[in-house]
Amino acid sequence: MLRIPSSIQPDQFAMLRIRRSSTGGLADPSQSDPARPDPSEMTFVAYRSDVYPERNEVFFEEHAVVVVLEGEKKFTSPTQDLHVHKGQILFFQRGCYSMNESIDANYRSLVFFVNEKLLKEFVGQHLDLFADTHEPVPESLILSLDSSGTFQTFIQSLLPYFGERTPFLNELLRLKYQELLLHLLEIDSRSSTPGQLRTLLWSIYQGQKTDLDYLMSTYLLKPLSMNELARLSGRSLSAFKRDFESHFHTSPGHWIRRKRLEHAHFLLRNTGKNVSEVSMEIGYESVSHFIKAYKQQYGATPKRA
Template identity: 25%
Template structure:
């Protein structure tokens, strides 16, 4: 995979993928503000699928599970400017303006639909990526500008940016039924449901009477079957969206579980 990244600091980068596509299942440790220069991204979350492309600006809240698929488009690489809004930075920012943290806002992706103020802020970063010596404190100033713009154009954004709480203990069965398609380490599922690894495994066994890996594989294959039959999706798309890492492993597991290959379903539907 041909991947390049240029950094102003570890929290501001210019990211570029040259390959056909790049796929990853991730949990966002920090809020991410992203501006598209070229290419296309498909973000699959439990509540739906989002597609972003050239000119789009969006914010992804932290502690969210997602499958990210990046594509080049129109002969251009997948290229974005990414700004991490860390909890530490946001705490300091809101303390200075004497704003009390909030909770309760829905932690969903925010799309700012080519907003000129955000685009101007993020596009002004481009020259800095090629500079060897940067003006002092430039990164902090640009992040401050970006957050100030977000607060001006989105009255509800403070409820997301000032939610500094870590995941608390929640109902494991409900969470897993909603998020099984994300290929996360078991430790991450434990963290997001407010449990240690040992407690997660114990509670999982109590809820589903099997191991996490067996249950996850079954649920992902059943979802794949549904997508083939009901949505007529292609194997390569189904493979990545239900939590498998490569097509050959997915095809093998599907045939072992159902007794026939995915292609049989597609042929039967024609």
């Protein structure tokens, strides 16, 4: 499983980064150690021409915008199947899992990472654009939009920066970041389901917390750390643990372990999967650890379930 943007390497993608500080230029990715990313930088946009065929499970650590430049590709989430082509735009919410499958050797895309701090700054600077936003937050983790002529012009204006180095590049990319979001809001307002992106950005700006029942049912079997779960919930780690224990009356670690073993119990009784397969499916790297945990919860080994 790839975690992006942290899994993106300079030898696989062309990248532009924005420095979090308002001073200084843009670092050249070719001069940096990919194993030690500069904490003062964030990936703004990455460009790739895919190797065909390719199939990867991707976990989005940040909100992301995928712009299809050429070709076609399949994106499959737990609730959506999307077959995209040139001109389409996808907005992936942070925490989305997607199985990405290349079906076209000509596929090329730009992936913009929507940093939450800069996003909140953007909404705060344009509050008039979000007046009277009362629609419910979209349940889909992937929003699909169709590009416009003006958006295509914006994309073309960005491509030359991959080959240029200028002392003002960081400031220019910050402006491009704002331009990206304004274009997306304009497209969203004219879509078949207008206002979905606007509502989502407004909810992020307000810091709305994710429902814990929804969060845990969605990510129960995913290999996420406690810090990642807390971040997906819109809480600090301490607030996540506090709210979790108040809601579920037990600690997150104990609840996750119990629920995963309940799922394992169901699989062993109702499918033909063996102990090793079930152990791997619920996140145990060691079969012996799984057997021990299972016996503690059910009083018998998995084979005797």
